[in-house]
Amino acid sequence: MEYNNIIVETRGRVGLITLNRPKALNALNDQLIDEVGHALGGFENDENIGAIVITGSEKAFAAGADIGAMASYSHMDAYKGDYITRNWERLKTCRKPIIAAVAGFALGGGCELAMMCDMIFAADTAKFGQPEIKLGVLPGAGGTQRLPRAIGKAKAMDMCLTARMIDATEAERAGLVARVVPAERLVDEAIEAATVIAGFSLPVVMMIKESVNRAFESSLNEGLLFERRTFHSAFGLDDQKEGMAAFVEKRKPVFKHR
Numbered sequence: 001m002e003y004n005n006i007i008v009e010t011r012g013r014v015g016l017i018t019l020n021r022p023k024a025l026n027a028l029n030d031q032l033i034d035e036v037g038h039a040l041g042g043f044e045n046d047e048n049i050g051a052i053v054i055t056g057s058e059k060a061f062a063a064g065a066d067i068g069a070m071a072s073y074s075h076m077d078a079y080k081g082d083y084i085t086r087n088w089e090r091l092k093t094c095r096k097p098i099i100a101a102v103a104g105f106a107l108g109g110g111c112e113l114a115m116m117c118d119m120i121f122a123a124d125t126a127k128f129g130q131p132e133i134k135l136g137v138l139p140g141a142g143g144t145q146r147l148p149r150a151i152g153k154a155k156a157m158d159m160c161l162t163a164r165m166i167d168a169t170e171a172e173r174a175g176l177v178a179r180v181v182p183a184e185r186l187v188d189e190a191i192e193a194a195t196v197i198a199g200f201s202l203p204v205v206m207m208i209k210e211s212v213n214r215a216f217e218s219s220l221n222e223g224l225l226f227e228r229r230t231f232h233s234a235f236g237l238d239d240q241k242e243g244m245a246a247f248v249e250k251r252k253p254v255f256k257h258r
């Protein structure tokens with residue numbers, strides 16, 4: 001596939017996707033999301049890649065769904081085309097971890113795209129918001145569902161109902177963001193963290209991602225059972241033998257399944 005809206009690179013064992021529609025502040029049209037999905041599929045199938053970073057520009061991670069593209073949609077266009085999440089599924093199904101590295105605006109679908117990733121690193125310039133209400137619509141890619149799970153009902157209501165943007169400090173305090181870093185360090189910090197992850201045993205990384213995500217889909221007891229069974233299955237891995245032997249022998253582990 002030819003990429004016209006993103007840049008796809010690798011840094012060691014990390015796949016890096018840079019959203020690249022600068023004139024529209026990385027507004028998320030179908031082509032861009034299709035390209036992200038295709039690039040994720042490539043990284044997922046590439047055994048030399050252990051983790052993925054998605055970033056935008058200094059000014060905007062993404063300023064939302066493409067308003068120009070959807071402005072004239074009828075209800076039938078939206079419903080029949082399953083707008084907007086139809087082609088966003090690849091983000092949800094990717095089994096390798098994804099870090100969103102956010103600088104500048106992450107608004108509407110941009111905030112929702114970041115929340116679909118496994119964790120968000122924010123530059124000190126980042127601004128998160130769900131301003132769809134100002135356009136006469138509501139968040140349509142998970143904002144009303146993932147935001148309350150991430151930051152609680154009170155702040156989610158505040159953001160969705162008033163369209164107020166929150167800065168990186170408030171986002172970190174609220175639990176939306178894993179780390180806040182100086183803007184000039186953002187991508188490096190995300191790649192460094194992704195490199196650490198990509199150095200661990202890939203099946204264990206995937207088990208952890210799956211188990212943490214279970215916390216949002218199940219009761220506590222069901223989630224604990226899932227975790228315990230998955231934990232038991234880790235004892236079938238060579239990498240468990242290697243990890244524990246290395247600890248006992250006071251050396252660095254060399255994981256086989258990366």
Ligand code: CAA
Nearest residue numbers: 023024025027063064065066067068107108109139140141
């Ligand atoms: N869609 C399409 N184009 C967009 C866009 C979007 N979401 N956001 C910005 N752009 C375009 C602008 O139209 C402008 O293009 P032109 O130069 O051709 O006029 C260019 O990007 C630069 O934008 P601004 O001149 O507005 O830049 P600014 O610095 O003055 O303001 C901003 C920045 C506050 C982010 C402002 O652009 C803005 O409010 N954007 C819209 C944010 C928004 O409402 N997002 C939600 C979209 S709906 C959605 O996402 C639904 C969903 O749940 C999936």
